[in-house]
Amino acid sequence: METFDTIRTRRSIRRFAPTPLPDDAVRRILEAGRHSGSSMNEQPWTFLATRDRATLAALATVGDHAGHLAGAALGVAIVTPPLDPEGWLMFDVGQAATQMMLAAWAEGIGSCIASVYRHDDARRILGLPADRTVDCLLSFGYSAEPPRPPRAGGRQPFDRVVRWERW
Numbered sequence: 216m217e218t219f220d221t222i223r224t225r226r227s228i229r230r231f232a233p234t235p236l237p238d239d240a241v242r243r244i245l246e247a248g249r250h251s252g253s254s255m256n257e258q259p260w261t262f263l264a265t266r267d268r269a270t271l272a273a274l275a276t277v278g279d280h281a282g283h284l285a286g287a288a289l290g291v292a293i294v295t296p297p298l299d300p301e302g303w304l305m306f307d308v309g310q311a312a313t314q315m316m317l318a319a320w321a322e323g324i325g326s327c328i329a330s331v332y333r334h335d336d337a338r339r340i341l342g343l344p345a346d347r348t349v350d351c352l353l354s355f356g357y358s359a360e361p362p363r364p365p366r367a368g369g370r371q372p373f374d375r376v377v378r379w380e381r382w
């Protein structure tokens with residue numbers, strides 16, 4: 216898929232077919248995250264990937280809107296050091312997440328973010344060491360639903376979000 220079309224058409228997918236993902240596609244998704252830029256090239260992440268059904272079901276409980284992980288073919292936890300409110304950590308996480316989701320969409324694989332609300336539960340499920348945490352989980356899989364328009368009726372019009380030269 217052409218890059219702009221990938222960006223323009225990507226939608227969050229929350230219901231997945233039981234079909235497993237090919238290993239090479241999983242590898243490309245994770246490589247897309249690895250190639251992300253990050254502040255000072257610190258690459259503050261580990262991508263903890265799981266295809267284990269029990270782990271995915273458990274991860275589906277760590278956020279109030281994380282249920283989509285239960286049916287995913289692949290879950291990826293973006294594991295980082297604890298968040299620094301002054302720093303760029305979440306921006307870096309967002310970039311890696313976006314690159315993985317777009318790489319997946321470009322080859323017909325859907326995905327969705329899940330925000331972690333219960334961090335200790337997520338840390339326990341994934342066996343994270345004391346100096347690591349996770350705020351962003353991603354589910355991946357072939358879609359079991361047609362892409363839905365995003366909530367609140369799609370994106371704002373171009374002329375509302377773009378201004379030229381001065382405010």
Ligand SMILES: Cc1cc2nc3c(=O)[nH]c(=O)nc-3n(C[C@H](O)[C@H](O)[C@H](O)COP(=O)(O)O)c2cc1C
Pocket residue numbers: 225226227228229278280281283327328329330331363364365366
């Ligand atoms: C920072 C962030 C957190 C999100 N957290 C969740 C979440 O916990 N559960 C979920 O189902 N979707 C989550 N989403 C997906 C958004 O709901 C979705 O991107 C938005 O509604 C636009 O829809 P689209 O991705 O289909 O264009 C999150 C997205 C972002 C960027």
